[in-house]
Amino acid sequence: xxxxxxxxxxxxxxxxxxxxxxxxxxxxxxxxxxxxxxxxxxxxxxxxxxxxxxxxxxxxxxxxxxxxxxxxxxxxxxxxxxxxxxxxxxxxxxxxxxxxxxxxxxxxxxxxxxxxxxxxxxxxxxxxxxxxxxxxxxxxxxxxxxxxxxxxxxxxxxxxxxxxxxxxxxxxxxxxxxxxxxxxxxxxxxxxxxxxxxxxxxxxxxxxxxxxxxxxxxxxxxxxxxxxxxxxxxxxxxxxxxxxxxxxxxxxxxxxxxxxxxxxxxxxxxxxxxxxxxxxxxxxxxxxxxxxxxxxxxxxxxxxxxxxxxxxxxxxxxxxxxxxxxxxxxxxxxxxxxxxxxxxxxxxxxxxxxxxxxxxxxxxxxxxxx
Numbered sequence: 001x002x003x004x005x006x007x008x009x010x011x012x013x014x015x016x017x018x019x020x021x022x023x024x025x026x027x028x029x030x031x032x033x034x035x036x037x038x039x040x041x042x043x044x045x046x047x048x049x050x051x052x053x054x055x056x057x058x059x060x061x062x063x064x065x066x067x068x069x070x071x072x073x074x075x076x077x078x079x080x081x082x083x084x085x086x087x088x089x090x091x092x093x094x095x096x097x098x099x100x101x102x103x104x105x106x107x108x109x110x111x112x113x114x115x116x117x118x119x120x121x122x123x124x125x126x127x128x129x130x131x132x133x134x135x136x137x138x139x140x141x142x143x144x145x146x147x148x149x150x151x152x153x154x155x156x157x158x159x160x161x162x163x164x165x166x167x168x169x170x171x172x173x174x175x176x177x178x179x180x181x182x183x184x185x186x187x188x189x190x191x192x193x194x195x196x197x198x199x200x201x202x203x204x205x206x207x208x209x210x211x212x213x214x215x216x217x218x219x220x221x222x223x224x225x226x227x228x229x230x231x232x233x234x235x236x237x238x239x240x241x242x243x244x245x246x247x248x249x250x251x252x253x254x255x256x257x258x259x260x261x262x263x264x265x266x267x268x269x270x271x272x273x274x275x276x277x278x279x280x281x282x283x284x285x286x287x288x289x290x291x292x293x294x295x296x297x298x299x300x301x302x303x304x305x306x307x308x309x310x311x312x313x314x315x316x317x318x319x320x321x322x323x324x325x326x327x328x329x330x331x332x333x334x335x336x337x338x339x340x341x342x343x344x345x346x347x348x349x350x351x352x353x354x355x356x357x358x359x360x361x362x363x364x365x366x367x368x369x370x
Contacts, residue, residue, distance in 0.1 A: 005088035005367065006038040008110075010080065010099040012071055014043040014058060020285060021093055021117050024170060028091070028115075029056040031360045037367075042083055044071035044098060059083060070097045077102040084108035089370060092141070095120050097130075100137045111142040111370045115168075118282035119155050121207075135160065143366060147283045148305035154279075166366055169305065171359030172288045174351050177263050179294030179343065184261060186254055187227065187268025195225040198331055199269035199295070201262070201286045204232030207278035209300065214241050215324035217250050220331060229254045229265055266293035271334050273298045274306060277321040281306060291315055292350040296342035298330050309354060315346040 011025045029039045033055035045060030052058070061079050063071040080102035084090060090112045092099050103112070114137075120130055134157060138144060144164045146152035152165050183191070190197055198220075204210060210228065217226055228238070228251065235253075242251045257265055266272065272290035274281070274297065283305035287297045291309070297316035299306035312318040317330045334342070352358075 004035070004037040005370075006086060007032060007040070007089050007091060007367070008083050008087035009039065009041045009091045009093070010096065010102070011041065011043050011093040012096045012098060013045070014041050014060070015053065017045075020283075023285070024115070024117070025093055026056075027171065027173075027356065027359075028363065030054045031356060032363065032367075035360065035364065040083055040087065042076075042079055042099075044073050044076070048075065067097065070095075072098045072101075077105045080108070081106045084110060089113065089367060091115060092137075093117060094134075094137075100133060103137060103140065104133065107140070112140060113143045113145060113366065113370075114138060114141040115145045115147075116151075116155075116158060117147065119157060119279055121278055121280050131157070138164075142370060145366065148308035150308045151279075151282055151304045154303035168359065168362045168366065169309070169354055170283050170285050170288070171356045172285065172292045172350055172354055174292050174355045177266065177289045177292035177350075179267065179347060181267060182264050183268040184257070184264040186252075187265060190225050190227070190252070191268060195223055196270045196335060197268055198224060198226045199229070199266070199272050199290070200227070200274070201229045201265060201272075201290075202274075204228070204230055204234040204238060205280075206234060207276055207280040208234070209275035209277035209321060210234065210238055211241055212277070212322055212324045212327055213273055213275045214238060214245065214247065214251060216328035216331065217247050218245060219325065219328035222250075224331075224335075225250060225252055227252045227254060227269070229257060231256050262289065263293055266290045266295055269295050270339050271296055271298060271316075271331055273327070273331070274300070275321070275327060276300050276302055276304075276306060278302065279304055288350055288354050291346035292354075294339075294343035294347045296334050296339060296346055298327065298334070309349065311345075311349065315342055315349050 015026045033039045040057040044063045048062045061073040061075050064074045076098045092114045094116045145168050152158050272295045274284050274287045299310045300321040319326045319330050
């Protein structure tokens, strides 16, 4: 039996830091480790330390400073140089300025794959410099993995590297996220009081478009409750908007729940809404998790993965961004048709094309091709 290659993953942060990209890094690393690969992860952290986590060798490097919320470490290039010499393959997660800078300095020998999570959207002042740095960095990659064909086709950066792009969608643990099982007590109580539930789970960030979901509420029947699960920098504005529109009884805020509670939250919903308004929402894995639990979803057409996994009229509905009236109409359309019309197909879509097994199989194919 051939020996599996030694893989170095590079990212800004790693578990227990909670974030969408960090979950992908963890699932990819632990999944490949279970398949017999030697996996090392290099990331910034609160201190420099080395440890083993679920079969993954983790090297954290103490963060020295931040630039536009991205962590940097003066020691990162030296650790990258050392670990790259011990690797057969390097997987970078983009965007990650510290990892990209380390590669530009070191120019490591092993072949490199870049998992391209998202374009850089908001950093206008630094964008000309960062775009140049990105092009040099991506030119050194053997393959660039995009998470959906939609994103690959609409990204101004990826369009310059079409011959290198491979598509590997992100994954959901379909044995964990299932329609069968308990419903979270808070959502169960709301349902027992006779209300239908429109659900959102995730960060309260500018690109999520949650203000349009809140503005859609006055057009919905009184027996509908909108439940927002999460936290973030946008919460004060959302609370202010709810108060301004006198929706305190109709919009329910729930703090972030533990990962093990998420399936029970999704199961309590009649409809899941991801009303994103910017390309920073490159994939929206939470909607896939809801679909795996048999919940129809409403997503927006922003040229990203949200219009890839959600099939309009089959697993849910796709609408225009920034349109509260269209959103309220879509919610009512799904209520009229009934959750059961979409539930089984939503679940089937995720199991067939977005499961962890399919994800790892596609990654192994790309890795072995090197």
